[in-house]
Amino acid sequence: MSKSEVDAGDSVHPGKPVIVDRYTVAARINHWITAVSLVLLALSGLALFTPALYFLTGLFGGGQLTRIIHPWIGVVLFLSFMGLFFRFFRLNLWERTDSVWMSRMRDVLANEENKLPEVGKYNAGQKMVFWSMSLFILVLITSGVVIWDQYFGNYFTIEQKRIAVLIHSATAIVAICVWIVHVYAAIWVRGTIGAMTRGKVTGGWAWRHHRRWLKDLVTGKN
Ligand code: HEM
Structure with a gap:
């Protein structure tokens, strides 16, 4: 028997249209x-990455302040993502049907979701965003500590710091790309943004995109 797709706080409200609670207030604030810390990190990080984008330091009060603030925002992102991780990891565990979903990307992009296995609370694409971000944020905080000279300068060799800078910048670029895909998908699948702004989606949205989740909710499987 497959696991329940229902999360704490999820519930269905009959009506016209049917409304489904998808995220609690705490999950949305988290x-x-x-989201805000990743955007600020990307802007301040890109400002430090290349002289061509140095002008972005103006947003943070100049070069010195950008250098001081950037690692602290990184700590905020790390801690806040840990919160998301523990909230969401159970329903992001990979299942056999996720591999089938991925292998039929053509149907996903053609909006032919009826031809695909029924999706639980998250589809395979969302799960990939979740796990890749988990890995990237871990790599970013670890490599970030190695190059945070103000506090950890004496603990690492110059050679180690050079390697860490390379890993840190390359991972940041890939993480920004994943973030762009995440936001694009949230806009592309109409009705999704409401999940993170109001915590709610319509029954039609849930039936179309996350049918197994809706069925588990309605049948009380939890
Ligand atoms: C301005 C930027 C962002 C927007 C507009 C956005 C939008 C959304 C929306 C609409 C959802 C709900 C999707 C659904 O329930 O089907 C969602 C879920 C989620 N978002 Fe974001 N997001 C943003 C930034 C981020 C960032 C920076 C991260 C992590 C580094 C992130 C991680 C997640 C995770 C983990 C979920 C739960 C879905 C899953 O587990 O795959 N988001 N986001």
């Missing part, structure tokens, strides 16, 4: 702290 997500938006993560």
Whole structure:
């Protein structure tokens, strides 16, 4: 028997249209702290990455302040993502049907979701965002500590710091790309943004995109 797709706080409200609670207030605040800190980190990090983008330091009060603030925002992102991780990891565990979903990307992009296995609370694409971000944020905080000279300068050799800078920047670029895909998908699948702004989606949205989740909710499987 497959696991229940229902999360704490999920519930269905009959009506016209049917409304389904998808995220609690706490989960939404947690997500938006993560989102804002990632955007600020990307802007301040890109400002330090290349002289061509140095002008972005103006947003943070100049070069010195950007250098001081950037690692602290990183700590905020790390802690807040840990919150998301423990909230969401259970329903992001990979299942056999996720591999089938991925292998039929053509149907996903053609909006032919009826031809695909029924999806639980998260589809395979969302799960990939979740796990890749988990890995990237771990790599970013670890490599970030190695190059945080103010506090950890004496603990690492110059050679180690050079390697860490390379890993840190390369991972940041890939994480920014994953973030762009995440936001694009949230906009592309109409009705999804409401999940993170109001915590709610319509029954039609849930039936179309996350049918197994809706069925588990309605049948009380939890
Ligand atoms: C401004 C930027 C962002 C927007 C507009 C956005 C939008 C959304 C939306 C609409 C959802 C709900 C999707 C659904 O329930 O089907 C969601 C879920 C989620 N978001 Fe974001 N997001 C943003 C930034 C981020 C960042 C920076 C991260 C992590 C580094 C992140 C991680 C997640 C996770 C883990 C979920 C739960 C879905 C899953 O587990 O795959 N988001 N986001």
